[in-house]
Amino acid sequence: MENIEKMDQASLYYLEKAPVSKAIMHMVIPMMLSFIATIIYNITDAFFIGKLDNTAMMASVTLALAFSSILMALGHLFGVGAGTYVSRLLGEDNSDSAKKVCSINFWSSILTGIIFMALCLPLLSPLLHLLGAKGETLLYTRNYILVFVIGAPFVIANLSLEETVRAEGASTASMIGLISGVVINIILDPIFIFLLHLDIMGAALASVIGNIVSVVWFIYYLQRKSAVQSVSIKDFKPSKEIYKNIIKVGISAFLLDGFMVTTTLLFNNYSMLYGNSVVAGLGISQRVIQIIDFVGMGFSMGAVPLIAYSYSAKNQERLRQIIKTTVLYMIGITLGLSVILFGFRSQVIGIFSIDPEVIAIGQKILFAQLCSTIFAGLSELFTGIFQAFGTGVQSTLMSSLRGIVFIPILIFGNLLFAVNGIIWAITISEGFTCLVGLILFLGIWKKINPAHKAESPN
Known part of the structure; x- marks a missing residue:
């Protein structure tokens, strides 16, 4: 019992007692490294496929991104909802319930993946x-997607387990799980694509196997290393209350990814009107911009367990410092990277294609997306704060708004400005969503700011 208590204290140190800057960096840096590893994989994937000198194949990978977003949405439906719930439960010193939530998250993810596969195959x-x-x-898109359909249970479980591992402050363990899968991806990509001549299907197969490796690691950690969580079937005790708490927050992450599918589908279909060069340029730019987007996501997602724990533990001073410090760090790093990528935009796009048309349109798309990075990062942070508080209404509104606003902006942008209207649609919609998020956040700031403690209903 004493050993378990020591493990609990070590696991929760960064959530509860570590200096704010140290706690943020402990949670954010491993997540950034994980995202960077994912970026390297995506770039490597595109790089190897690009070496096949087939623009249609490169365009197919871009078209398949929407399908990948569906799996991501299902994984985050359970993972984000369960993760924030676990952090709040730990803030209340309730590890028994945290174990039940973690187990329900895992087995629900596996079951959802099996159902998804059964529905998609026909x-x-x-x-x-x-x-x-x-x-x-x-044909290329079909071959790519088929592999992901079959591997859906593992892809969904990987995403959901990563969230719950990080929820207890174990950001390093979360990073190891993600990076191990990415390393397997990178190793298998050239083997499957070139040596075994599986082409685009080989890239998908390498990715699914990488997800399986990550799932195995997360199961090992939660069963052998974690003192406050479990994926054991004996802890799988579903209840209406647990699912309600998971879904009310998870639905915002699901909608965010779901609307990402919608926006990607619209982007793809409108881009196809202007030819494969635009689609290929869009795909390359999306991969490059992930370098900055994942920095924003690293801060917004990494800080969520810290915010949720402090909020549940009613430590308002620590909560306020975490939010302020996270915002300052995120904005500074995002701006710095944006300036660097803008300065080398032609060289960066040129790494992936020698087609002059693809390079030209890719630079335009990259510039527009660089302009949206600050807005996107802040929108994600606001959404994460609302998720951490367990406020389903605000987090769901933010997630829905990012997709809903984009649709009319894209349609009218295409009608009025043709391809330029499509390119700048995301920047405009992210800016608007960020503004709404700021207004919603200011509405709850009085409850966080110690200067208003006396006015707070708590």
């Missing part, structure tokens, strides 16, 4: 047309 052809695949890209 509907593969309609899905391909919905994604915008046509002509030469149709």
